[in-house]
Amino acid sequence: MIAIIDYGAGNIKSLQFALTSIGLDAKLTTEASVIRNSDGIILPGVGAFRxxxxxxxxxxxxxxxxxxxxxxxxxxxxxxxxxLLFDKSYEDGEWRGLGLLQGTVDRISGEVKVPHMGWNTLTHHQESSLLNGVPDESYVYFVHSYAVRSYPQHQLVSSTTYGGLIPAIVQKDNLIGMQFHPEKSGRIGLQLLKNVGEMIA
Amino acid sequence: MLAKRIIPCMDVDKGRVVKGHKFQNIQDVADPVELAKRYNQSGADELVFYDITASNENRPLFLEVVEKVAAEIAIPFTVGGGIRSIEDIYQTLRSGADKVSINSLAVKNPDLIREAALKFGSQCIVLSIDAKQMDSGKWHTFIKGGREDTGIDAVAWAKEGERLGAGEIVVNAIDTDGDKNGYNLELTKAITSNVNIPVVASGGAGSKSHILEVLTKADADAALAASVFHYNDINIPELKTFLDQNGISVRR
Structure with missing residues (x-):
């Protein structure tokens, strides 16, 4: 069972729908016992960092x-x-994150409209089981105004380009980050979730 | 490269997708869940749902439909019509919508945009503007499904919406809605050149060229249409191929 941390007001039901549609059991929860007993955890994104x-x-x-x-x-x-997995964010101030991955979060820069909203392509930087069935240049759906900076290069699995390079998929051992919404990224997004499911199983 | 988006819009009345012409002569088209599944398969980049009657009685029913649709699709999903409060927005997002579209209410209570953007994030607050050109040449913002002239300049309202925190603007030209003679390029361009958030053009699509035109000449970030997609007058995979051949980045 995958525990989806239900800590805010956003649309996390569609994440559960997506996981269910590919045969993964997922629960929306904030209960410690459920989270402890889960096989994997998904931390969705809701609202502002702080x-x-x-x-x-x-x-x-x-x-x-x-x-x-x-x-x-x-x-x-x-x-x-x-x-949230990273050290620190500069979203309207300076806030400490979970500190599980090394790096900081800052506003998207460059001559581009912010938020970065819509379908953008993935450029793969290394091989990973997360990318099975996900060709280079696949489109996924992004909606965000902030992005990760100053992270160790070897954690970068895939990136996109929007006012500069934006980390799209990062991975360090059992920790995975996806800046876009796999649950909203059509067939490719479901494939990515399946690959995550394989890792969990 | 960020792709231009193709967005089918479903006008929903009492749980059914309907179509109208200049907001009138409503006809039944399809079951929203079935139609949404079809669009999810055919490569639509996003879906929009408008509850066109939005009376109090059908709101619970509407949220039920929202949830059923959300369960069947893996693409972004905007819901609008009859949003009255922060609580309505919360309930709509909890039912599986990714964004809510606010129209009449935002005109009456602009602070709702600010409040909603702070609470849920700009990315899920869409300002929908119905506009009509007046004899003066100015574009006025209309509300209540195009029935009431607010006298507010549509371009100024779009800029104000951005300032208040809207993350996207849908601009619907009432004059061209349902005519299938093309989007209103002048209106769309006036909005895209005055705001720095994504703009979705709506109202008037009849052919693939109309869509190409509004994405290039009017710089729209996305093109929205209803019946031409519902009746497959424009086939979405063919449209994407056509846009790609014309140098537009599209998701395929």
Whole structure:
């Protein structure tokens, strides 16, 4: 069972729908016991960085997520959820993240419209089982105003280009981040979720 | 490269997709869940749902339909019509919508855009503007399904919407809606050149060339249409091939 951390107001039901449609069992939850008993955890993205961290703290989930990650359980962050895995964000201030991945989060720069909203292509940087059946230049759906910066290159699995290079998929052992929404990225997105499911199973 | 988006729009009345002409003569078209599945398969980049009657009685039914559609598709999904409050937005997002589209209410209560953007994020707040050209040549913003002239300049309203925190603007030309003679390029261009958020053109698509035109000449980020897609007058995979051949980045 995959635990989807249900800590805010966004559309996480569609994530559950997507996982169900590819035969994965997923529960929306904030309960420590359910999270501990899960085979994998997905941290979706909801609202602003500061509010999200505050919500996780109020639910007593930050340490639990850090423990589960350290114990080797697959943990995937989607969109803001990916950003939360990193050290720090400069979204309207300076906020500490979960610190599971090295790097910071800053506003998208360059002569482009922000938010970065729509379908953009993936450029793969290394081989990964996450990319099975996902050709280079596949389109996935992004909606975000902030992106990860100053991260170790070897964690970059795939990127996109929008006002510069934006990390799209990052991975360090059992930790995965996807800046786009796989649950909203059509057939390719479902394939990516299947690949994550393989990792969890 | 960011792709231009093709967006079928379903006008929903009492749980059925319907079509109208200049917002009138409503005809039944299809079951929204079946139609949404078809679009999800055929390469539509996003779906929009408008509850066109949006009376109090059918709201629970409508959210039920929203949830059923959300369960069947893996592409972004915008829901509009009858959004009255922050609570309505919350319920709509919880039912499986990715974005909500606000029209009449935003005109009456612009602060709702600000409040909603702060609470849920700009990316899920879409400002929908119905505009009509007046004898003066100015574009006025209309509300209540195109029935009421607010006297507000549509371009100024789009800029204000961006300032308040809307993440995207849908601009619908009432004059060309349902005519299939092409989008209103002048109106669309006036909006795209005055805001720095994505703009979705709506109203008037009749052919693949009309869509190419609004994406290139008017710089729209996305093209929305209803009946030409519902009746397969424009086939989405063929449209994408056509746009690709004309140098437009599209998801295929």
């Amino acid at each position: 509010d999200a961290m505050e919500a996780l703290r109020n639910l007593n989930l930050t340490e639990l997520l850090q423990q589960e990650a350290a114990a080797g359980k697959p943990l995937m962050g989607i969109c803001l959820g990916m950003q």
